[in-house]
Amino acid sequence: MRFSINPEMATQEVQPNETLTNLKAESDTLKTKLEDERAKLHDVELHQVAEKVDGLGQFIMKTRRTLKGHGNKVLCMDWCKDKRRIVSSSQDGKVIVWDAFTTNKEHAVTMPCTWVMACAYAPSGCAVACGGLDNKCSVYPLSLDKNENLAAKKKSVAMHTNYLSACSFTNSDMQILTSSGDGTCALWDVESGQLLQSFHGHAADVLCLDLAPSETGNTFVSGGCDKKANVWDMRSGQCIQSFETHESDINSVRYYPSGDAFASGSDDATCRLYDLRADREVAIYSKESIIFGASSVDFSLSGRLLFGGYNDYTINVWDVLKGTRVSILFGHENRVSTLRLSPDGTAFCSGSWDHTLRIWA
Amino acid sequence: MSNNNASSNLVVAQRVVKQLRFEASVRRIKVSQAAVDLKNYCLQNAHQDPLLMGVPSSDNPFRPPKSCSLF
Numbered sequence: 001m002r003f004s005i006n007p008e009m010a011t012q013e014v015q016p017n018e019t020l021t022n023l024k025a026e027s028d029t030l031k032t033k034l035e036d037e038r039a040k041l042h043d044v045e046l047h048q049v050a051e052k053v054d055g056l057g058q059f060i061m062k063t064r065r066t067l068k069g070h071g072n073k074v075l076c077m078d079w080c081k082d083k084r085r086i087v088s089s090s091q092d093g094k095v096i097v098w099d100a101f102t103t104n105k106e107h108a109v110t111m112p113c114t115w116v117m118a119c120a121y122a123p124s125g126c127a128v129a130c131g132g133l134d135n136k137c138s139v140y141p142l143s144l145d146k147n148e149n150l151a152a153k154k155k156s157v158a159m160h161t162n163y164l165s166a167c168s169f170t171n172s173d174m175q176i177l178t179s180s181g182d183g184t185c186a187l188w189d190v191e192s193g194q195l196l197q198s199f200h201g202h203a204a205d206v207l208c209l210d211l212a213p214s215e216t217g218n219t220f221v222s223g224g225c226d227k228k229a230n231v232w233d234m235r236s237g238q239c240i241q242s243f244e245t246h247e248s249d250i251n252s253v254r255y256y257p258s259g260d261a262f263a264s265g266s267d268d269a270t271c272r273l274y275d276l277r278a279d280r281e282v283a284i285y286s287k288e289s290i291i292f293g294a295s296s297v298d299f300s301l302s303g304r305l306l307f308g309g310y311n312d313y314t315i316n317v318w319d320v321l322k323g324t325r326v327s328i329l330f331g332h333e334n335r336v337s338t339l340r341l342s343p344d345g346t347a348f349c350s351g352s353w354d355h356t357l358r359i360w361a
Numbered sequence: 362m363s364n365n366n367a368s369s370n371l372v373v374a375q376r377v378v379k380q381l382r383f384e385a386s387v388r389r390i391k392v393s394q395a396a397v398d399l400k401n402y403c404l405q406n407a408h409q410d411p412l413l414m415g416v417p418s419s420d421n422p423f424r425p426p427k428s429c430s431l432f
Binding site for chain 2: 020023024026027030031033034037038041042043044045046048049050053056061064065083084100101201238239240241242256257258260261275277278279280282300301302303304305320321341344345346347348359361
């Protein structure tokens, strides 16, 4: 287990005769105590520690492929572990599987709903999951036979009471983690559709989630319209850490490759880095000239670069350690809505409201 | 009706306090130590980061290889 707690304090039961006023007072005291404890350990800024690190040179990253074929806004995408296939989903209800090397479309499915906000590739590469305004997450096994109707084999796995905002397979094809506009996240068994665990704690729509790298244990982080980023224990359903420093909706969260930190992108036009062992925000990536929200973030393989897709149609590349912007990438003709590094780190893909996906390298 | 509201408020407040107690109990390390670890991870893995280092065209499937054009 990556984090440790003081067992006496953590398991103190709330006494039944504590009144509402007492509880509210204690809640305020605890919140102040949390802030104080975090502040005490805030002895230096990340960029100060990184002062002696060599600066990054000029970055030349260009669009190497453009994937055209969606008829409306691209909302989400995910890479296959084979590093060449991509699944993407769109406002018009279409889910497309592409070969990113050749830009050919390999599969296409039309969902029964519009605004397919979430899609994910299964680790085996043999299935994709997607969902959106239908409040569900469905799994489609991918057939080698291109003529086969994928929709026929569709399996409904997750059921929420509001839109599906994000989904991700865990480290196998057997379980899916979902987040929803209903304010909860949930873990499901794909085969039976059974709810294995639910995660309550957000006070508003949950917009994004990311699983910790497998070496660091069974946790995931979620971000929501309540401006909070929560870290959860997948087995117990407990929220183990919570961060509330953003000033608006958190649209995207992504773990740092070591698993010790995560980044977030928000409608407040900033991206931020939170360290899990220091239990606080340790960097803000922002500029006065950036006034539009960040919709999606991802790290490069070493964690040195943070790529952020923004609502002003650009992608900003940040030096994670020094806190400075190293590059702006232009190309999309509308909001960037989704962005992910390829599994081997040689490229990243961005999807946009301009109906296209771009591969950058 | 008001009893129901009162008791559900109490339940919510109890849950909030319990959660805060848990979060307050988390053991934390200093930012200086955490920052050094983040920095070291970046530096140790830098040479394996294709987007950071740049990869020769022959190794990057997305970059067009420099080839002779046939007219």
